Amino acid sequence: MSPAFPHTIGYAARIAFVVELAERLHAYGTTAQRLEGALVSVSQKLGLECEPMANPTGIMLSFSDPTRPPGESDTTRVIRVPPGDNDLAKLCEADRIAEDVVAGQVGLAEGYAALRALDRPPSRLDRVEVALAFGLASASVAGLLRLPWLDIATAGLIGLLVGLVDWVSGPRPRLREAGEAISAMVAATVAIVVASFVGPLNLNTVVIAALIVLVPGMTLTNAVNELTSQHLMSGTARFAGAISTMLKLTVGTMIALTAAQILGVEPQVRALRPQPDWVEWGALFTGVLAFAVLFRAARRDYPLVMLSAVAGYLIPRLVGDSWGSTAGIFLSALLLTAAGNGYARWAKRPGALVRVPGIILMVPGSNSVRSLLTLIQQQDFAAGQQAAMAVLNILLALIAGLLFGNLLLPTRRNL
Numbered sequence: 001m002s003p004a005f006p007h008t009i010g011y012a013a014r015i016a017f018v019v020e021l022a023e024r025l026h027a028y029g030t031t032a033q034r035l036e037g038a039l040v041s042v043s044q045k046l047g048l049e050c051e052p053m054a055n056p057t058g059i060m061l062s063f064s065d066p067t068r069p070p071g072e073s074d075t076t077r078v079i080r081v082p083p084g085d086n087d088l089a090k091l092c093e094a095d096r097i098a099e100d101v102v103a104g105q106v107g108l109a110e111g112y113a114a115l116r117a118l119d120r121p122p123s124r125l126d127r128v129e130v131a132l133a134f135g136l137a138s139a140s141v142a143g144l145l146r147l148p149w150l151d152i153a154t155a156g157l158i159g160l161l162v163g164l165v166d167w168v169s170g171p172r173p174r175l176r177e178a179g180e181a182i183s184a185m186v187a188a189t190v191a192i193v194v195a196s197f198v199g200p201l202n203l204n205t206v207v208i209a210a211l212i213v214l215v216p217g218m219t220l221t222n223a224v225n226e227l228t229s230q231h232l233m234s235g236t237a238r239f240a241g242a243i244s245t246m247l248k249l250t251v252g253t254m255i256a257l258t259a260a261q262i263l264g265v266e267p268q269v270r271a272l273r274p275q276p277d278w279v280e281w282g283a284l285f286t287g288v289l290a291f292a293v294l295f296r297a298a299r300r301d302y303p304l305v306m307l308s309a310v311a312g313y314l315i316p317r318l319v320g321d322s323w324g325s326t327a328g329i330f331l332s333a334l335l336l337t338a339a340g341n342g343y344a345r346w347a348k349r350p351g352a353l354v355r356v357p358g359i360i361l362m363v364p365g366s367n368s369v370r371s372l373l374t375l376i377q378q379q380d381f382a383a384g385q386q387a388a389m390a391v392l393n394i395l396l397a398l399i400a401g402l403l404f405g406n407l408l409l410p411t412r413r414n415l
Contacts, residue, residue: 009108011065013108013109013112014046014047014048014108015048015063015075017101017108017112017115018042018048018050018061019061019077020112020116021038021042021094021098021115022035022052022059022061022079023059023081024090024115024118025038025094026054026059026084027082027090028085028086028087028088028090028091029085029086029091029352029356030091031226031234032055032229032231033225034415035052035054035414036053036054036231038415039052039061040052042098042102043063045102046101047066048063048064048065048066049063049065049066050063054234055234055238056084056238057081057082057083057237058078059077059078059079060076060078061077061078083241086218086295086296086352086356087295087296088295088298088301088305088352088353088356089296089297089298089301091352092298092301092350094115095350096349097111127167130293131160131163131164132160132163132293133163133294134162134163134166134213134290134294135156135157135160136159136286136293137212137213137291137294138160138162138210138211138212138213139153139156139159139283140284140286140290141209141212141283142156142205142209142283143280143283143286144283144287146273146274146275146280147205147209147272147273147275148272148273148275150194150198150201151209154190154191154194154206154210155206155209157190158187158190158191158206158207158210158211159209159210159213162186162187162210162211162213162214163213165179165182178248180245180248180249181249181252181255183211183214184211184248184250184251184252184253184256185253187207187210187252187253187256188207188256188257189259189260191203191206191207191267192257192260193265195267195268196260196265196266196267196268200268200269201267201270202269202270202273203269207253214245215245215246215249216245216246218356219238219241220239220391220395221395221398222238223236223238224239224398225399225402226238228403284310285306288310288357289302289306291309291357292305292357295357295360297353304343304353304354306357308339308340308353308354308357309360309361311332311335311358312357312360312361313361315328315336316328316331316362319332326394326396327397329362330401331401332358332359332401333359333398333401333402333405334402334404334408335401335405336354336358336401337355337402337408338406338408338409339355339358340353340355340358340411341411344411344415345411350415351411351415359398362394362398363394363398
């Protein structure tokens with residue numbers, strides 16, 4: 001047992017702290033393999049033996065005291081939790097609290113109370129910032145795709161509406177279950193109205209750009225990453241969750257398109273990307289700023305998060321021109337994973353600050369939704385095969401980069 005935790009510190013109190021830490025790390029978007037590794041590490045430093053099993057909707061923790069006879073102190077905790085979401089600021093704070101507790105700088109009771117204090121609800125200003133970030137991210141993605149100004153403005157407006165839907169559905173469980181489908185209906189309806197009565201749009205592309213924050217690209221990537229790490233139960237569940245989200249987005253979009261067809265509304269569709277280079281670079285800056293807000297990073301971490309996201313966009317672009325887009329994504333994922341591990345070693349803070357925003361602009365979310373939309377619109381499986389293959393290629397390159405990045409520079413920290 002660590003010298004900071006003699007036998008006088010209660011067994012139940014140590015278990016309560018680890019359980020609380022597990023709930024917090026899960027809620028802030030930690031994947032199964034990193035969550036389990038962090039819990040084992042902290043438990044060992046607290047003089048506990050812990051066997052965790054994590055999945056997207058639950059955590060099972062089995063504890064025992066190595067100083068007592070086998071079986072005498074066995075304790076199991078089963079926790080039902082909702083799927084987590086990325087919150088980098090709170091993740092860093094939970095990590096700092098755990099480090100202070102195991103180092104003996106903060107008492108166990110104080111650390112437990114500090115973890116509980118992280119559960120405070122977001123303020124109204126925080127919710128407004130997130131809703132605005134939805135709109136800014138959607139407009140920025142449309143700008144990165146060099147869509148016309150009307151398309152960019154429409155995507156930004158729809159993104160703001162989607163952010164408001166997310167705000168309203170947050171405290172309402174039934175509405176939250178259908179939130180993605182409702183958002184997709186709103187997005188497609190607004191796009192159809194604009195394309196029918198204002199001017200022609202790149203219709204499907206505008207809808208996907210407007211829904212970019214909701215598409216489960218990161219979830220899909222984490223799912224395959226967990227599967228390759230032999231966390232089969234968690235990876236399978238997370239993969240199924242990503243598929244269900246894509247289905248809800250597709251169903252909501254198709255309801256709006258079908259309703260427009262029944263009402264005789266015919267949107268004007270065009271394929272046009274006329275913007276100059278400066279629009280793309282400006283959209284890149286606003287986009288990474290929006291994702292820094294959406295990842296709920298602390299203000300002081302904005303430069304690091306934005307720089308990581310910019311690197312994740314530029315490396316595939318530069319390398320892809322010479323070696324192909326798949327090679328560019330692989331190299332970018334490899335370098336950013338190694339950089340995140342190096343940052344965790346140097347700064348003693350979670351490498352997720354570098355790794356998560358670094359891959360956000362490479363994940364295959366938009367291609368996944370596009371393949372489903374194409375498949376359902378045309379009722380032809382072959383029509384969606386090209387987009388589906390693009391999704392597979394991106395996933396393979398990303399996962400290979402994550403795996404070899406951890407080999408290139410192994411991390412000494414799980415987060």
